[in-house]
Amino acid sequence: MNLEQLYTTFLKSAGVCTDTRKLEPNQIFFALSGPNFNGNKFAAAALEQGALAVVIDQAKYKHPVEGTYFLVDDCLIALQELATHHRRALGLPILSLTGSNGKTTTKELIAAILSQKFNLKATRGNYNNHIGVPLTLLSFTSENDFGIVEMGANHQGEIAELATIAEPDFGFITNFGKAHLEGFGGIEGVIKGKSELYRNLASRNKTVFVNQDDPKQMELTEAMDRVLIGAQMTGNKLELVATNPRVVFALNDTEIQSHLIGEHNAKNIRAAIGIGLHFGLSEEQIKTGVESYNPENNRSQWVSKPRNKILLDAYNANPSSMEATLKSFKTLGSQAPKTVILGDMFELGETAAAEHQAIADLANSLNFDRVFLVGANFYAVDAHDGQIKCSEYEDLVVALQQKDVEGHLLLIKGSRGMALERILDIL
Numbered sequence: 001m002n003l004e005q006l007y008t009t010f011l012k013s014a015g016v017c018t019d020t021r022k023l024e025p026n027q028i029f030f031a032l033s034g035p036n037f038n039g040n041k042f043a044a045a046a047l048e049q050g051a052l053a054v055v056i057d058q059a060k061y062k063h064p065v066e067g068t069y070f071l072v073d074d075c076l077i078a079l080q081e082l083a084t085h086h087r088r089a090l091g092l093p094i095l096s097l098t099g100s101n102g103k104t105t106t107k108e109l110i111a112a113i114l115s116q117k118f119n120l121k122a123t124r125g126n127y128n129n130h131i132g133v134p135l136t137l138l139s140f141t142s143e144n145d146f147g148i149v150e151m152g153a154n155h156q157g158e159i160a161e162l163a164t165i166a167e168p169d170f171g172f173i174t175n176f177g178k179a180h181l182e183g184f185g186g187i188e189g190v191i192k193g194k195s196e197l198y199r200n201l202a203s204r205n206k207t208v209f210v211n212q213d214d215p216k217q218m219e220l221t222e223a224m225d226r227v228l229i230g231a232q233m234t235g236n237k238l239e240l241v242a243t244n245p246r247v248v249f250a251l252n253d254t255e256i257q258s259h260l261i262g263e264h265n266a267k268n269i270r271a272a273i274g275i276g277l278h279f280g281l282s283e284e285q286i287k288t289g290v291e292s293y294n295p296e297n298n299r300s301q302w303v304s305k306p307r308n309k310i311l312l313d314a315y316n317a318n319p320s321s322m323e324a325t326l327k328s329f330k331t332l333g334s335q336a337p338k339t340v341i342l343g344d345m346f347e348l349g350e351t352a353a354a355e356h357q358a359i360a361d362l363a364n365s366l367n368f369d370r371v372f373l374v375g376a377n378f379y380a381v382d383a384h385d386g387q388i389k390c391s392e393y394e395d396l397v398v399a400l401q402q403k404d405v406e407g408h409l410l411l412i413k414g415s416r417g418m419a420l421e422r423i424l425d426i427l
Helices: 004-013 039-048 075-090 103-112 134-140 158-166 187-194 196-203 215-220 263-278 283-292 319-331 347-364 393-401 419-424
Strands: 028-030 054-058 069-071 094-098 120-122 147-150 171-173 207-211 226-228 236-241 248-251 254-257 301-302 310-313 339-343 370-374 388-389 408-413
Touching: 004 069, 004 075, 028 039, 028 075, 039 054, 054 075, 075 134, 075 158, 094 103, 094 158, 103 120, 103 147, 103 263, 103 283, 120 134, 134 147, 134 158, 158 187, 158 196, 171 196, 187 196, 196 207, 207 215, 207 263, 226 263, 236 263, 248 263, 248 283, 254 283, 263 283, 263 319, 310 419, 319 339, 319 347, 319 408, 339 347, 339 419, 347 370, 347 388, 370 393, 388 393, 393 419, 408 419
Parallel strands: 028 054, 054 069, 094 147, 094 171, 120 147, 171 207, 207 226, 310 408, 339 370, 339 408, 370 388
Antiparallel strands: 236 248, 248 254, 301 310
16 A cells, blocks of 8 residues: 555545445545454445545455555554554644543543634544544544544553554543453553553653642653643642532632532543643633533433433443442432432453442442442342342333332433433433
8 A cells, every 4th residue: 555645535535434324425435344344345335425435455345346446454554554644744732631530521621621722623422442543533634733532442552552543742641440450450450551651652752741649640650741730730729619519610710610520520620621721721711611511422411301300421330430420429419319320330350240249338338319230240249228139221120110219319320331321211
Protein backbone atom coordinates (compact mmCIF):
# COMPACT_ATOMS: atom_id res chain seq x y z
CA MET A 1 0.00 0.00 0.00
CA ASN A 2 1.12 3.52 -0.79
CA LEU A 3 0.07 5.50 2.28
CA GLU A 4 0.43 8.86 0.52
CA GLN A 5 -1.89 7.76 -2.30
CA LEU A 6 -4.45 6.53 0.22
CA TYR A 7 -4.17 9.78 2.15
CA THR A 8 -4.65 11.85 -1.01
CA THR A 9 -7.83 9.89 -1.66
CA PHE A 10 -8.91 10.33 1.93
CA LEU A 11 -8.60 14.12 1.65
CA LYS A 12 -11.04 14.02 -1.28
CA SER A 13 -13.48 11.77 0.56
CA ALA A 14 -16.35 12.29 2.97
CA GLY A 15 -14.51 10.28 5.61
CA VAL A 16 -14.15 6.60 6.35
CA CYS A 17 -16.58 3.83 7.19
CA THR A 18 -16.20 0.24 8.38
CA ASP A 19 -19.85 -0.85 8.03
CA THR A 20 -21.69 -0.79 4.70
CA ARG A 21 -24.99 -0.44 6.58
CA LYS A 22 -23.83 3.04 7.66
CA LEU A 23 -21.90 3.95 4.52
CA GLU A 24 -22.42 7.45 3.14
CA PRO A 25 -21.64 8.52 -0.44
CA ASN A 26 -18.02 9.39 -1.18
CA GLN A 27 -16.64 7.66 1.93
CA ILE A 28 -13.76 5.18 1.94
CA PHE A 29 -14.80 1.72 3.07
CA PHE A 30 -12.28 -0.24 5.15
CA ALA A 31 -13.02 -3.95 4.92
CA LEU A 32 -12.24 -4.90 8.51
CA SER A 33 -12.59 -8.55 9.45
CA GLY A 34 -13.05 -10.45 12.68
CA PRO A 35 -13.50 -13.99 13.98
CA ASN A 36 -17.05 -14.21 12.62
CA PHE A 37 -17.11 -11.88 9.62
CA ASN A 38 -15.07 -10.91 6.58
CA GLY A 39 -15.43 -7.28 5.54
CA ASN A 40 -13.76 -7.98 2.20
CA LYS A 41 -16.97 -9.64 1.05
CA PHE A 42 -18.73 -6.28 1.19
CA ALA A 43 -16.18 -4.29 -0.83
CA ALA A 44 -18.08 -4.53 -4.11
CA ALA A 45 -21.33 -3.61 -2.39
CA ALA A 46 -19.65 -0.56 -0.87
CA LEU A 47 -18.62 0.68 -4.34
CA GLU A 48 -22.13 0.07 -5.64
CA GLN A 49 -23.46 2.17 -2.75
CA GLY A 50 -21.28 5.11 -3.73
CA ALA A 51 -18.02 4.60 -1.83
CA LEU A 52 -15.16 6.65 -3.24
CA ALA A 53 -12.75 3.76 -2.64
CA VAL A 54 -12.43 0.53 -0.71
CA VAL A 55 -9.50 -0.83 1.29
CA ILE A 56 -9.20 -4.63 1.22
CA ASP A 57 -6.63 -7.17 2.37
CA GLN A 58 -7.70 -10.14 0.22
CA ALA A 59 -6.91 -9.76 -3.50
CA LYS A 60 -9.71 -12.05 -4.70
CA TYR A 61 -12.27 -9.43 -3.70
CA LYS A 62 -10.89 -6.83 -6.14
CA HIS A 63 -13.64 -7.65 -8.64
CA PRO A 64 -16.18 -7.72 -10.29
CA VAL A 65 -17.25 -4.13 -9.55
CA GLU A 66 -15.04 -1.47 -11.07
CA GLY A 67 -13.76 1.17 -8.72
CA THR A 68 -10.81 2.33 -6.67
CA TYR A 69 -9.29 -0.47 -4.62
CA PHE A 70 -6.40 -0.28 -2.19
CA LEU A 71 -4.96 -3.71 -1.49
CA VAL A 72 -3.14 -3.81 1.86
CA ASP A 73 -1.64 -6.47 4.09
CA ASP A 74 -4.07 -5.77 6.94
CA CYS A 75 -7.05 -3.40 6.80
CA LEU A 76 -6.97 -2.62 10.51
CA ILE A 77 -3.28 -1.68 10.44
CA ALA A 78 -3.91 0.41 7.33
CA LEU A 79 -6.73 2.25 9.14
CA GLN A 80 -4.48 2.91 12.11
CA GLU A 81 -1.56 4.07 9.98
CA LEU A 82 -3.81 6.41 8.00
CA ALA A 83 -5.13 7.85 11.26
CA THR A 84 -1.65 8.55 12.61
CA HIS A 85 -0.61 10.07 9.29
CA HIS A 86 -3.65 12.36 9.35
CA ARG A 87 -3.02 13.27 12.97
CA ARG A 88 0.54 14.31 12.09
CA ALA A 89 -0.58 16.24 9.01
CA LEU A 90 -3.08 18.29 11.02
CA GLY A 91 -0.68 18.88 13.89
CA LEU A 92 -3.41 20.00 16.28
CA PRO A 93 -2.90 19.51 20.04
CA ILE A 94 -4.52 16.33 21.35
CA LEU A 95 -5.46 15.43 24.89
CA SER A 96 -5.89 11.72 25.61
CA LEU A 97 -7.47 10.33 28.73
CA THR A 98 -8.10 6.94 30.22
CA GLY A 99 -8.88 5.48 33.64
CA SER A 100 -10.91 2.79 35.35
CA ASN A 101 -13.91 5.01 36.13
CA GLY A 102 -15.29 8.31 34.95
CA LYS A 103 -13.28 8.74 31.76
CA THR A 104 -16.27 9.32 29.48
CA THR A 105 -17.93 11.77 31.89
CA THR A 106 -14.63 13.59 32.36
CA LYS A 107 -14.08 13.68 28.59
CA GLU A 108 -17.51 15.22 28.07
CA LEU A 109 -16.91 17.80 30.81
CA ILE A 110 -13.52 18.75 29.38
CA ALA A 111 -15.04 19.06 25.90
CA ALA A 112 -17.89 21.22 27.24
CA ILE A 113 -15.39 23.56 28.88
CA LEU A 114 -12.73 23.76 26.16
CA SER A 115 -15.34 24.21 23.42
CA GLN A 116 -15.95 27.67 24.89
CA LYS A 117 -12.55 28.61 23.43
CA PHE A 118 -11.53 26.01 20.86
CA ASN A 119 -13.12 24.49 17.77
CA LEU A 120 -12.62 21.01 19.11
CA LYS A 121 -13.75 17.51 18.35
CA ALA A 122 -13.81 14.67 20.85
CA THR A 123 -14.38 10.93 20.88
CA ARG A 124 -18.03 10.11 20.16
CA GLY A 125 -19.75 7.64 22.45
CA ASN A 126 -17.48 4.72 23.26
CA TYR A 127 -15.22 4.93 20.19
CA ASN A 128 -12.22 4.37 22.44
CA ASN A 129 -10.62 1.11 21.27
CA HIS A 130 -8.21 0.00 18.51
CA ILE A 131 -10.86 0.79 15.88
CA GLY A 132 -12.62 3.70 17.57
CA VAL A 133 -9.47 5.74 18.23
CA PRO A 134 -8.41 5.75 14.53
CA LEU A 135 -11.96 6.64 13.50
CA THR A 136 -11.91 9.51 16.00
CA LEU A 137 -8.59 10.82 14.65
CA LEU A 138 -9.85 10.59 11.07
CA SER A 139 -12.92 12.64 12.01
CA PHE A 140 -10.69 15.63 12.84
CA THR A 141 -10.43 18.30 10.14
CA SER A 142 -8.32 21.35 9.43
CA GLU A 143 -11.09 23.44 11.00
CA ASN A 144 -10.44 21.86 14.40
CA ASP A 145 -7.80 23.38 16.65
CA PHE A 146 -8.03 20.87 19.50
CA GLY A 147 -8.77 17.16 19.82
CA ILE A 148 -9.79 14.96 22.74
CA VAL A 149 -9.27 11.21 22.45
CA GLU A 150 -10.65 8.78 25.02
CA MET A 151 -8.81 5.48 25.40
CA GLY A 152 -10.36 2.34 26.86
CA ALA A 153 -8.63 -0.94 27.64
CA ASN A 154 -9.29 -4.30 29.23
CA HIS A 155 -5.78 -5.75 29.08
CA GLN A 156 -2.17 -4.65 29.25
CA GLY A 157 -0.58 -3.27 26.09
CA GLU A 158 -3.81 -1.77 24.78
CA ILE A 159 -3.25 1.79 26.02
CA ALA A 160 0.32 1.67 24.71
CA GLU A 161 -1.01 0.75 21.27
CA LEU A 162 -3.66 3.49 21.29
CA ALA A 163 -1.20 6.13 22.46
CA THR A 164 1.19 5.13 19.67
CA ILE A 165 -1.62 5.67 17.17
CA ALA A 166 -2.84 9.00 18.60
CA GLU A 167 0.49 10.53 19.68
CA PRO A 168 -1.17 12.81 22.27
CA ASP A 169 0.41 16.02 23.49
CA PHE A 170 -1.39 15.88 26.86
CA GLY A 171 -2.69 13.03 28.98
CA PHE A 172 -4.89 12.42 31.99
CA ILE A 173 -5.76 9.26 33.95
CA THR A 174 -8.93 9.62 35.99
CA ASN A 175 -8.05 6.85 38.47
CA PHE A 176 -6.85 3.30 38.97
CA GLY A 177 -9.79 1.14 40.04
CA LYS A 178 -11.16 -2.38 40.09
CA ALA A 179 -12.16 -2.62 36.45
CA HIS A 180 -11.38 -5.39 33.94
CA LEU A 181 -9.46 -7.24 36.64
CA GLU A 182 -9.61 -10.47 34.65
CA GLY A 183 -7.86 -9.01 31.62
CA PHE A 184 -5.37 -6.87 33.53
CA GLY A 185 -4.51 -9.53 36.10
CA GLY A 186 -5.52 -7.69 39.27
CA ILE A 187 -5.25 -4.12 40.50
CA GLU A 188 -1.47 -3.94 39.99
CA GLY A 189 -2.07 -4.95 36.40
CA VAL A 190 -4.64 -2.17 36.06
CA ILE A 191 -2.10 0.38 37.30
CA LYS A 192 0.57 -0.94 34.95
CA GLY A 193 -1.79 -1.03 31.98
CA LYS A 194 -3.38 2.38 32.43
CA SER A 195 -0.03 4.06 33.14
CA GLU A 196 1.15 3.02 29.69
CA LEU A 197 -0.22 6.45 28.78
CA TYR A 198 2.29 8.02 31.17
CA ARG A 199 5.15 6.07 29.62
CA ASN A 200 4.17 7.13 26.11
CA LEU A 201 3.95 10.81 27.08
CA ALA A 202 7.24 10.65 28.99
CA SER A 203 9.04 9.09 26.02
CA ARG A 204 8.07 12.11 23.90
CA ASN A 205 8.50 14.77 26.63
CA LYS A 206 4.80 15.60 26.65
CA THR A 207 2.60 16.92 29.45
CA VAL A 208 0.41 15.03 31.90
CA PHE A 209 -2.36 16.30 34.18
CA VAL A 210 -2.22 14.66 37.60
CA ASN A 211 -4.64 14.42 40.51
CA GLN A 212 -2.37 15.54 43.34
CA ASP A 213 -4.51 13.70 45.91
CA ASP A 214 -3.63 10.34 44.34
CA PRO A 215 -0.28 9.10 45.77
CA LYS A 216 0.17 6.49 43.04
CA GLN A 217 -0.32 9.02 40.24
CA MET A 218 2.06 11.42 41.96
CA GLU A 219 4.67 8.66 42.29
CA LEU A 220 4.41 7.50 38.69
CA THR A 221 4.67 11.01 37.22
CA GLU A 222 7.35 12.42 39.51
CA ALA A 223 9.91 12.83 36.73
CA MET A 224 7.42 14.02 34.09
CA ASP A 225 6.34 17.41 32.84
CA ARG A 226 3.12 17.58 34.82
CA VAL A 227 0.31 19.93 35.79
CA LEU A 228 -1.13 19.23 39.24
CA ILE A 229 -4.86 19.37 39.77
CA GLY A 230 -6.15 20.18 43.24
CA ALA A 231 -7.57 22.88 45.47
CA GLN A 232 -4.91 25.41 44.43
CA MET A 233 -4.18 25.68 40.72
CA THR A 234 -2.31 28.38 38.78
CA GLY A 235 -3.19 31.02 41.34
CA ASN A 236 -6.82 29.93 41.51
CA LYS A 237 -8.74 28.55 44.47
CA LEU A 238 -11.19 25.72 43.85
CA GLU A 239 -13.50 24.72 46.68
CA LEU A 240 -15.99 21.86 46.72
CA VAL A 241 -19.21 23.38 48.10
CA ALA A 242 -21.64 20.45 47.84
CA THR A 243 -22.10 16.98 46.40
CA ASN A 244 -25.76 16.57 47.33
CA PRO A 245 -28.15 16.88 45.58
CA ARG A 246 -25.77 18.21 42.92
CA VAL A 247 -22.03 18.85 42.82
CA VAL A 248 -21.28 22.54 43.33
CA PHE A 249 -17.84 24.17 43.19
CA ALA A 250 -16.61 27.66 43.94
CA LEU A 251 -13.86 28.73 41.56
CA ASN A 252 -12.50 31.82 43.26
CA ASP A 253 -15.68 33.93 43.51
CA THR A 254 -17.63 32.07 40.83
CA GLU A 255 -20.14 29.39 41.85
CA ILE A 256 -20.41 26.49 39.43
CA GLN A 257 -23.50 24.25 39.71
CA SER A 258 -23.28 20.97 37.85
CA HIS A 259 -25.95 18.43 36.93
CA LEU A 260 -23.98 15.57 38.49
CA ILE A 261 -24.12 14.00 41.94
CA GLY A 262 -21.58 12.49 44.29
CA GLU A 263 -17.97 12.73 45.40
CA HIS A 264 -16.83 10.57 42.46
CA ASN A 265 -18.27 13.07 39.97
CA ALA A 266 -16.80 15.94 41.97
CA LYS A 267 -13.36 14.50 41.11
CA ASN A 268 -14.29 14.37 37.42
CA ILE A 269 -15.49 17.98 37.47
CA ARG A 270 -12.42 19.17 39.35
CA ALA A 271 -10.17 17.58 36.75
CA ALA A 272 -12.07 19.24 33.90
CA ILE A 273 -11.88 22.61 35.65
CA GLY A 274 -8.15 22.22 36.23
CA ILE A 275 -7.55 21.37 32.59
CA GLY A 276 -9.69 24.33 31.54
CA LEU A 277 -7.62 26.65 33.70
CA HIS A 278 -4.40 25.33 32.18
CA PHE A 279 -5.63 26.19 28.70
CA GLY A 280 -6.50 29.72 29.72
CA LEU A 281 -10.27 29.63 29.97
CA SER A 282 -11.94 32.23 32.15
CA GLU A 283 -14.04 31.48 35.22
CA GLU A 284 -17.20 32.33 33.29
CA GLN A 285 -16.24 30.08 30.37
CA ILE A 286 -15.57 27.21 32.76
CA LYS A 287 -18.86 27.85 34.56
CA THR A 288 -20.74 27.84 31.25
CA GLY A 289 -19.06 24.61 30.18
CA VAL A 290 -19.74 22.66 33.37
CA GLU A 291 -23.30 23.89 33.73
CA SER A 292 -24.10 23.05 30.10
CA TYR A 293 -23.24 19.38 30.53
CA ASN A 294 -26.23 17.11 31.14
CA PRO A 295 -25.37 13.40 31.47
CA GLU A 296 -27.12 10.98 29.13
CA ASN A 297 -26.67 7.53 27.57
CA ASN A 298 -27.38 5.76 30.88
CA ARG A 299 -24.50 7.51 32.67
CA SER A 300 -25.51 9.19 35.97
CA GLN A 301 -28.67 10.23 34.15
CA TRP A 302 -31.78 11.36 35.99
CA VAL A 303 -34.99 9.93 34.56
CA SER A 304 -38.45 10.92 35.74
CA LYS A 305 -41.33 8.47 35.50
CA PRO A 306 -44.92 8.95 36.72
CA ARG A 307 -44.26 6.68 39.71
CA ASN A 308 -40.54 7.22 40.38
CA LYS A 309 -37.50 9.40 39.98
CA ILE A 310 -34.58 7.29 38.82
CA LEU A 311 -30.80 7.68 38.78
CA LEU A 312 -29.87 5.60 35.74
CA ASP A 313 -26.21 4.60 35.77
CA ALA A 314 -26.46 1.39 33.79
CA TYR A 315 -23.87 2.01 31.10
CA ASN A 316 -21.18 0.11 32.98
CA ALA A 317 -20.12 -1.05 36.43
CA ASN A 318 -17.13 -2.35 38.34
CA PRO A 319 -16.48 -2.65 42.09
CA SER A 320 -14.95 0.82 42.37
CA SER A 321 -17.71 2.64 40.51
CA MET A 322 -20.41 0.57 42.21
CA GLU A 323 -19.12 1.48 45.67
CA ALA A 324 -18.82 5.17 44.84
CA THR A 325 -22.29 5.34 43.32
CA LEU A 326 -23.97 3.51 46.20
CA LYS A 327 -22.39 5.81 48.77
CA SER A 328 -23.34 8.92 46.80
CA PHE A 329 -26.91 7.71 46.32
CA LYS A 330 -27.25 7.11 50.04
CA THR A 331 -26.32 10.71 50.81
CA LEU A 332 -29.03 12.21 48.62
CA GLY A 333 -31.27 14.33 50.82
CA SER A 334 -34.55 13.07 49.41
CA GLN A 335 -37.21 12.06 51.94
CA ALA A 336 -38.45 9.33 49.58
CA PRO A 337 -37.58 5.68 50.28
CA LYS A 338 -34.45 4.61 48.41
CA THR A 339 -34.31 1.41 46.34
CA VAL A 340 -31.28 0.11 44.44
CA ILE A 341 -31.31 -2.30 41.50
CA LEU A 342 -27.81 -3.69 40.98
CA GLY A 343 -26.72 -5.82 38.04
CA ASP A 344 -23.73 -8.12 37.68
CA MET A 345 -20.24 -6.68 37.19
CA PHE A 346 -18.32 -8.42 34.41
CA GLU A 347 -14.65 -9.18 33.63
CA LEU A 348 -13.62 -9.68 37.26
CA GLY A 349 -12.14 -13.15 36.81
CA GLU A 350 -11.40 -15.10 39.97
CA THR A 351 -12.30 -12.11 42.14
CA ALA A 352 -15.91 -12.02 40.91
CA ALA A 353 -17.46 -13.89 43.84
CA ALA A 354 -15.70 -11.83 46.49
CA GLU A 355 -16.37 -8.51 44.77
CA HIS A 356 -20.09 -9.20 44.32
CA GLN A 357 -20.37 -10.30 47.95
CA ALA A 358 -18.63 -7.10 49.05
CA ILE A 359 -21.14 -4.98 47.13
CA ALA A 360 -24.07 -6.91 48.63
CA ASP A 361 -22.57 -6.33 52.09
CA LEU A 362 -22.06 -2.63 51.37
CA ALA A 363 -25.64 -2.22 50.15
CA ASN A 364 -26.86 -3.86 53.34
CA SER A 365 -24.74 -1.59 55.53
CA LEU A 366 -26.20 1.49 53.84
CA ASN A 367 -29.72 0.47 54.88
CA PHE A 368 -31.57 1.05 51.63
CA ASP A 369 -35.29 0.39 51.72
CA ARG A 370 -35.11 -2.21 48.95
CA VAL A 371 -32.17 -3.95 47.28
CA PHE A 372 -32.54 -6.01 44.11
CA LEU A 373 -29.48 -8.05 43.05
CA VAL A 374 -29.64 -9.17 39.42
CA GLY A 375 -27.57 -11.69 37.48
CA ALA A 376 -25.75 -14.98 37.98
CA ASN A 377 -22.95 -13.47 40.06
CA PHE A 378 -25.23 -11.63 42.45
CA TYR A 379 -27.53 -14.65 42.64
CA ALA A 380 -24.60 -16.61 44.11
CA VAL A 381 -23.93 -14.21 47.01
CA ASP A 382 -25.06 -14.70 50.59
CA ALA A 383 -27.85 -12.13 50.57
CA HIS A 384 -28.89 -10.20 53.64
CA ASP A 385 -32.40 -9.90 55.02
CA GLY A 386 -34.56 -7.93 52.64
CA GLN A 387 -32.24 -8.31 49.65
CA ILE A 388 -34.02 -9.80 46.64
CA LYS A 389 -31.90 -11.95 44.34
CA CYS A 390 -32.87 -12.37 40.70
CA SER A 391 -30.88 -14.77 38.56
CA GLU A 392 -31.85 -12.99 35.34
CA TYR A 393 -33.64 -9.93 34.05
CA GLU A 394 -37.02 -11.65 33.70
CA ASP A 395 -36.96 -12.49 37.41
CA LEU A 396 -36.38 -8.80 38.18
CA VAL A 397 -39.48 -7.88 36.19
CA VAL A 398 -41.55 -10.30 38.28
CA ALA A 399 -39.98 -9.14 41.55
CA LEU A 400 -40.70 -5.48 40.83
CA GLN A 401 -44.31 -6.33 40.08
CA GLN A 402 -44.58 -8.09 43.44
CA LYS A 403 -42.66 -5.53 45.52
CA ASP A 404 -44.22 -2.11 45.30
CA VAL A 405 -41.63 0.64 44.75
CA GLU A 406 -44.01 3.41 43.78
CA GLY A 407 -42.76 6.73 45.07
CA HIS A 408 -39.26 5.37 45.73
CA LEU A 409 -36.08 7.09 44.59
CA LEU A 410 -34.38 4.42 42.46
CA LEU A 411 -30.78 3.72 41.53
CA ILE A 412 -30.19 1.38 38.59
CA LYS A 413 -26.58 0.30 38.05
CA GLY A 414 -24.93 -2.64 36.33
CA SER A 415 -22.52 -3.65 33.59
CA ARG A 416 -23.42 -2.92 29.98
CA GLY A 417 -24.17 -6.54 29.24
CA MET A 418 -26.97 -6.52 31.80
CA ALA A 419 -28.83 -3.76 29.91
CA LEU A 420 -30.76 -2.81 33.04
CA GLU A 421 -32.18 0.29 31.38
CA ARG A 422 -34.79 -2.08 29.95
CA ILE A 423 -36.56 -1.97 33.30
CA LEU A 424 -37.55 1.66 32.68
CA ASP A 425 -40.39 0.42 30.49
CA ILE A 426 -42.19 -1.20 33.40
CA LEU A 427 -41.52 1.41 36.09
